[in-house]
Amino acid sequence: MAKAxxxxxxxxxxxxxxxxALYRLMVLIRRFEESTYRKFREGKMGGYxxxxxxxxxxxxxxxxxxxxxxxxxxxxxxxxAHALACGTDPKAVMAELMGRVTGCAGGKGGSMHLIDPxxxxxxxxxxxxxxxxxxxxxxxxxxxxxxxxxxxxYFGDGAMNQGGVHxxxxxxxxxxxxxxYILENNQYAMGTSVLRSTGQMDFVLxxxxxxxxxxxxxxxxxxxxxxxxRRVLERIRQTGEPYFLEMTCYRFIGHGIGDDNTQGYKFYxxxxxxxxxxxxxxxxxxxxxxIARDMxxxxxxxxxxxxxxxxxxxxxxxxxxxxxxPLDSLYEHVFVDHQE
Ligand SMILES: Cc1ncc(C[n+]2csc(CCOP(=O)(O)OP(=O)(O)O)c2C)c(N)n1
Ligand SMILES: [Mg+2]
Numbered sequence: 001m002a003k004a005x006x007x008x009x010x011x012x013x014x015x016x017x018x019x020x021a022l023y024r025l026m027v028l029i030r031r032f033e034e035s036t037y038r039k040f041r042e043g044k045m046g047g048y049x050x051x052x053x054x055x056x057x058x059x060x061x062x063x064x065x066x067x068x069x070x071x072x073x074x075x076x077x078x079x080x081a082h083a084l085a086c087g088t089d090p091k092a093v094m095a096e097l098m099g100r101v102t103g104c105a106g107g108k109g110g111s112m113h114l115i116d117p118x119x120x121x122x123x124x125x126x127x128x129x130x131x132x133x134x135x136x137x138x139x140x141x142x143x144x145x146x147x148x149x150x151x152x153x154y155f156g157d158g159a160m161n162q163g164g165v166h167x168x169x170x171x172x173x174x175x176x177x178x179x180x181y182i183l184e185n186n187q188y189a190m191g192t193s194v195l196r197s198t199g200q201m202d203f204v205l206x207x208x209x210x211x212x213x214x215x216x217x218x219x220x221x222x223x224x225x226x227x228x229x230r231r232v233l234e235r236i237r238q239t240g241e242p243y244f245l246e247m248t249c250y251r252f253i254g255h256g257i258g259d260d261n262t263q264g265y266k267f268y269x270x271x272x273x274x275x276x277x278x279x280x281x282x283x284x285x286x287x288x289x290x291i292a293r294d295m296x297x298x299x300x301x302x303x304x305x306x307x308x309x310x311x312x313x314x315x316x317x318x319x320x321x322x323x324x325x326p327l328d329s330l331y332e333h334v335f336v337d338h339q340e
């Protein structure tokens with residue numbers, strides 16, 4: 001392959017340092033997720049666990065483009081990647097997954113309820129479609145305050161069939177709220193293919209029905225995601241209007257810890273389909289892109305790999321050494337005390 005210059009990368013405005021940071025972030029997310037599976041199986045985590053393997057580009061291509069703090073992010077229960085990308089300490093994320101007091105939600109939220117408001121991360125949500133009505137409120141608050149900030153709201157293809165999602169999007173379209181909707185279209189809601197659940201497969205059309213412009217992009221390519229998001233964020237900041245990005249992607253493992261790739265998925269996905277999508281692994285894709293352009297050597301890739309593994313290992317050790325929340329804190333954080 002002909003050697004390209006840094007200037008030819010993506011839209012032309014991206015520098016090597018930024019590309020390496022994107023690569024490092026995606027590797028961190030992948031290794032972190034792999035470690036959560038091991039720790040859950042060891043009995044170190046309670047509750048449930050949903051991983052982001054395969055979907056890394058949807059977060060790595062977006063979150064570093066935001067102004068944090070200032071902008072806001074809302075995620076689904078598949079939220080570890082979002083917290084890590086926002087800059088939440090991997091130790092606090094791992095501790096939360098293990099229910100420890102040092103976790104980012106004090107050990108009371110677990111995998112689905114990571115949160116870090118000072119960094120703009122307003123949290124994961126166990127309710128399918130749950131972040132979308134909240135985004136309407138956040139978007140309204142931004143508009144009310146008169147800033148040019150943006151609320152980024154992630155949700156899945158399954159959520160697109162949820163009534164509250166459409167009520168909330170209609171309001172955002174009507175009031176023109178500065179929200180960037182990111183549809184994580186991994187084509188399955190648990191074991192149900194979109195082909196079996198969805199009458200109208202054109203999701204962008206559904207957004208447009210609410211007065212929200214949108215487009216569909218390749219969510220397996222982090223540079224495509226980054227370029228689209230930069231362009232769209234500028235548009236939202238200038239117009240204050242919502243925008244909808246459908247990102248086509250695929251989760252490489254089962255829906256959650258109860259569908260762990262060894263049994264369940266075979267009933268609704270074929271081995272061939274999985275392998276075809278793995279050929280488009282966003283991390284391998286960026287790795288090969290950088291290598292082909294002499295922007296990354298195999299030695300540098302290995303250094304990143306080792307650094308990331310150390311970060312994940314330290315997060316595990318920190319979490320395991322942390323205590324659980326004290327019993328007498330059970331009734332704290334149940335209601336908002338407006339006297340405080
Ligand atoms: C309102 C609601 N209904 C059902 C569920 C059970 N449930 C949990 S995850 C899920 C699938 C959602 O799929 P999708 O929105 O495509 O997100 P993905 O898991 O693919 O990221 C369902 C039905 C739920 N948590 N909340
Ligand atoms: Mg889905």
